[in-house]
Amino acid sequence: xxxxxxxxxNIFLTLTWIASVSVILILLFIIAYITYKGAPVVxxxxxxxxxxxxxxxxxxxxxxITTFYLTIFSAAIVTPIAVGGAIYLTExxxxxxxxSRYVRFAADTLSSxxxxxxxxxxxxxxxIYLGFGWSMLSGSLTLALMILPLILRSTEEAIxxxxxxxxxxxxxxxxxxxxxxxxxxLRTAFPRILTGVILGMGRAFGETAAVMLTAGMALNIPISxxxxxxxxxxxxxxxATEGISLDAAFGTAFLLLVIILFFNxxxxxxxxxxxx
Amino acid sequence: MNIKIKENAFEVRxxxxxxxxxxxxxxxxxxxxxxAITAIIGPSGCGKSTFLRCLNRMNDLIxxxxxxxxxxxxxxxxxxxxxxxxxxxxxxGMIFQQPNPFPMSIYDNVAFGPRLHGIRDRNRLDEIVKDxxxxxxxxxxxxxxxxxxxxxLSGGQQQRLAIARVLAVEPEVILMDEPCSALDPASTQRIExxxxxxxxxxxxxxxxxxxxQAARVSDFTAFxxxxxxxxxxxxxxxxxxxxxxNPKDIRTENYITGRFG
Ligand SMILES: Nc1ncnc2c1ncn2[C@@H]1O[C@H](COP(=O)(O)OP(=O)(O)O)[C@@H](O)[C@H]1O
Ligand SMILES: [Mg+2]
Numbered sequence: 001x002x003x004x005x006x007x008x009x010n011i012f013l014t015l016t017w018i019a020s021v022s023v024i025l026i027l028l029f030i031i032a033y034i035t036y037k038g039a040p041v042v043x044x045x046x047x048x049x050x051x052x053x054x055x056x057x058x059x060x061x062x063x064x065i066t067t068f069y070l071t072i073f074s075a076a077i078v079t080p081i082a083v084g085g086a087i088y089l090t091e092x093x094x095x096x097x098x099x100s101r102y103v104r105f106a107a108d109t110l111s112s113x114x115x116x117x118x119x120x121x122x123x124x125x126x127x128i129y130l131g132f133g134w135s136m137l138s139g140s141l142t143l144a145l146m147i148l149p150l151i152l153r154s155t156e157e158a159i160x161x162x163x164x165x166x167x168x169x170x171x172x173x174x175x176x177x178x179x180x181x182x183x184x185x186l187r188t189a190f191p192r193i194l195t196g197v198i199l200g201m202g203r204a205f206g207e208t209a210a211v212m213l214t215a216g217m218a219l220n221i222p223i224s225x226x227x228x229x230x231x232x233x234x235x236x237x238x239x240a241t242e243g244i245s246l247d248a249a250f251g252t253a254f255l256l257l258v259i260i261l262f263f264n265x266x267x268x269x270x271x272x273x274x275x276x
Numbered sequence: 277m278n279i280k281i282k283e284n285a286f287e288v289r290x291x292x293x294x295x296x297x298x299x300x301x302x303x304x305x306x307x308x309x310x311x312a313i314t315a316i317i318g319p320s321g322c323g324k325s326t327f328l329r330c331l332n333r334m335n336d337l338i339x340x341x342x343x344x345x346x347x348x349x350x351x352x353x354x355x356x357x358x359x360x361x362x363x364x365x366x367x368x369g370m371i372f373q374q375p376n377p378f379p380m381s382i383y384d385n386v387a388f389g390p391r392l393h394g395i396r397d398r399n400r401l402d403e404i405v406k407d408x409x410x411x412x413x414x415x416x417x418x419x420x421x422x423x424x425x426x427x428x429l430s431g432g433q434q435q436r437l438a439i440a441r442v443l444a445v446e447p448e449v450i451l452m453d454e455p456c457s458a459l460d461p462a463s464t465q466r467i468e469x470x471x472x473x474x475x476x477x478x479x480x481x482x483x484x485x486x487x488x489q490a491a492r493v494s495d496f497t498a499f500x501x502x503x504x505x506x507x508x509x510x511x512x513x514x515x516x517x518x519x520x521x522n523p524k525d526i527r528t529e530n531y532i533t534g535r536f537g
Contacts, residue, residue, distance in 0.1 A: 094339070163376065165372060165374050165376035166376055166378060166379075167337075168334070168337075168370075168372060168376070169372065169376045169378070169438070169441075170378075170388075171334065171337060171365060172332070172334065172365055172369060172370035172372075172442070173365065173366070173369065173388060173389040173392060173441065173442065173445055174362050174363065174364075174365040174366030174389065174392060174393065174445060175362070175392050176362055179392055183388070183392070184378060187380075188378070188379055
């Protein structure tokens, strides 16, 4: 009996080991392949010039600007809402009240809705109904909605992890509730909140479907929030599906990969700094 | 003639407390003497912390709690409606079992309270921080690393930092809930010495399950006991010397001689 249990244990251990190693291998393979195909295409000119001609020679400059515009703008819209919502859920409504449970359930469901669904909603509501057109505003609002659940939940968890003793100590010194929240709770949770925001930005950064339907596909350097633009993923999608230029597509993919990796490493680093 | 009349910091009258349906304190009536150290002793789980937290309304933070009776602090019932709880907690500071330094610098920990109460002037804050750390006998050890994280201090130092943090808001009373239970004997000794020093200017109420500690530092001792499935009652209260040498209640005697609890 004991022998059998031990054998089973070893088998499962081996299986899980194989599973985790294959995850790493697959990831490495993808990175290697994209790098092999894409890295040679990328140079300063590729980054800083416009696409030229119908073969999209040249670079991808406007799509980079559009991508950053959408990412930063959507994060700026969503962060205060997510943090405010998380504070309400954790500190004001009772954590296990029906309302909080509904909000959590809604957030968890919303975070698994495919992005194209956000796209079609954003198109119908922001682009058409509110008349914002294909624009940075429509795109960023849609992206903000898309990453709201993720940031809300990660912020909520970060706040719930602040030791109760900190709050007690703060109240004990005569802090009001708001002082305790702003000076102790948010301050302590800040690095982890930031981690969540950065991961959310990573998602906004690489989003395709939701952006194509709301920010449009025009190559443009957006200035005003009502300007449209094409982000890197959409550009990549068009280059690949319309068979315009696989080289440029891989170059774009490589850049996207590098920047997203950067987001994730940044988020990890911040998370690790909290651990200390 | 040098007649010194003892003044009371707190006068607790018929205090009853429920956690939901569970009654935790029954009919506690006690006077807490000013500028003295009062020890609350009793078996663990009998309601010592619960009682202590009634004195600065820390229990307000707990859902489903209900309190009846009166707690007069400097003559005013703190459970009256118009009580400014924030001001009360400034005047009645609290030290917990875990020091819980905020994850900030030593300086910012001590300056936290004064800043809450609107002090912004850097010189003034410097003064308060130094003064509070000195009173908590921690200044010498940390004066060269005020900007380092408070989490880098040892447990005993963290507890003295917690005391400095409370002193910085200039309280009149300091409530201590088993402040030494997580500390080694040397650190415990320092905190006890500190308490005796602070007594001149502050009223101190300390919860402890360490009888020797109560006997060593306190002037008055209150014995709380919750008998089987009953809420806690105040069994005996008096000068520490009398409680430990000549208890009037057999249950007190049993407890201090270690026969139960
Ligand atoms: N937040 C709470 N909610 C419900 N019951 C509590 C709470 N805190 C303490 N109690 C109960 O009140 C009683 C007294 O607890 P406590 O005051 O912590 O005792 P002590 O400090 O003497 O060890 C215990 O029975 C405990 O289970
Ligand atoms: Mg206790």
